Amino acid sequence: SQTIHQWPATLVQPVGSPLSLECTVEGTSNPNLYWYRQAAGRGLQLLFYSVGIGQISSEVPQNLSASRPQDRQFILSSKKLLLSDSGFYLCAWSVRGVNTEAFFGQGTRLTVV
Amino acid sequence: SQKIEQNSEALNIQEGKTATLTCNYTNYSPAYLQWYRQDPGRGPVFLLLIRENEKEKRKERLKVTFDTTLKQSLFHITASQPADSATYLCALGETGTASKLTFGTGTRLQVTL
Numbered sequence: 001s002q003t004i005h006q007w008p009a010t011l012v013q014p015v016g017s018p019l020s021l022e023c024t025v026e027g028t029s030n031p032n033l034y035w036y037r038q039a040a041g042r043g044l045q046l047l048f049y050s051v052g053i054g055q056i057s058s059e060v061p062q063n064l065s066a067s068r069p070q071d072r073q074f075i076l077s078s079k080k081l082l083l084s085d086s087g088f089y090l091c092a093w094s095v096r097g098v099n100t101e102a103f104f105g106q107g108t109r110l111t112v113v
Numbered sequence: 114s115q116k117i118e119q120n121s122e123a124l125n126i127q128e129g130k131t132a133t134l135t136c137n138y139t140n141y142s143p144a145y146l147q148w149y150r151q152d153p154g155r156g157p158v159f160l161l162l163i164r165e166n167e168k169e170k171r172k173e174r175l176k177v178t179f180d181t182t183l184k185q186s187l188f189h190i191t192a193s194q195p196a197d198s199a200t201y202l203c204a205l206g207e208t209g210t211a212s213k214l215t216f217g218t219g220t221r222l223q224v225t226l
Contacts (some may be wrong), residue, residue: 006156014117032210034213037169041218042218043214043216043217043218044157044202044204045216048212049211051210051211057211082202083219090157092156094212095212097210098212099144099145099206099208099212100162100212101162101213102147102157102159102204102212103159106155106156107154107155107156109154112182
C-alpha cells in the first residue's frame with residue numbers, strides 16, 4: 001500500500017533562518033507531488049506541484065522554493081524565513097494522469113519567531 | 114477571480130440527524146469536485162469525488178450532489194455521529210496531468226449527543 005511521510009511534525013525557527021521540509025512517498029511510482037500551506041482559519045493554498053523529477057511549478061510568488069531530486073521525494077525550502085511563513089505545511093501526492101484524489105501527509109506546523 | 118465558498122460558521126447537529134454542508138463556487142468550471150475531512154492538526158482525508166457529468170454520488174452514510182448550473186455541491190452525512198465531528202473541505206479539480214485542486218476554507222461540523 002502507498003504511504004506518505006512528512007517530517008518534522010512541528011518546527012520553531014527564528015526569522016532569517018533556513019528551512020528544509022522533506023516528504024517521501026512509498027508504494028507508488030511517478031506520482032504528482034504537491035506542497036500546500038494552511039494558515040489559521042483558512043483553506044489550503046497550493047504552493048508548488050511537480051509532475052516529474054526536476055519539474056517544479058510554483059502557484060504563488062513567495063519566499064519558498066521546492067525541489068524534487070528523486071521520483072518520490074519532494075522538498076520545500078527557504079533561505080531566510082519570514083514571520084509570514086508560519087503555518088501548517090502539507091505534502092500530498094496523487095496518481096499522475098488520472099484525476100482522482102490526493103493523499104496527504106500529516107503536516108508540519110511551522111512557527112517562525 | 115475564482116472563488117470557493119463554504120459556510121465559515123460551525124454547523125451544530127444533533128446525533129442521528131442529517132448534516133448538510135454547502136460548497137459554492139464562482140468563475141470556475143471544474144472537471145470534478147472532491148470532499149475531504151480534516152481533523153485538528155492532521156492532514157485532510159479524501160471522502161468522495163464527483164465528476165462534472167454526475168449528479169449524485171453515495172458512499173455508506175455520505176452523499177454528494179453536484180449542480181454545475183447552480184455552481185454548487187451539497188455534502189450530506191446521514192445518521193450523524195459524534196465521531197463525524199471535524200472540518201469538511203470541498204476541493205475543485207481541473208483536467209490535466211497535474212490534477213491540481215483548489216480548496217475551500219472548510220466548514221466545521223460538531224455532532225452532539
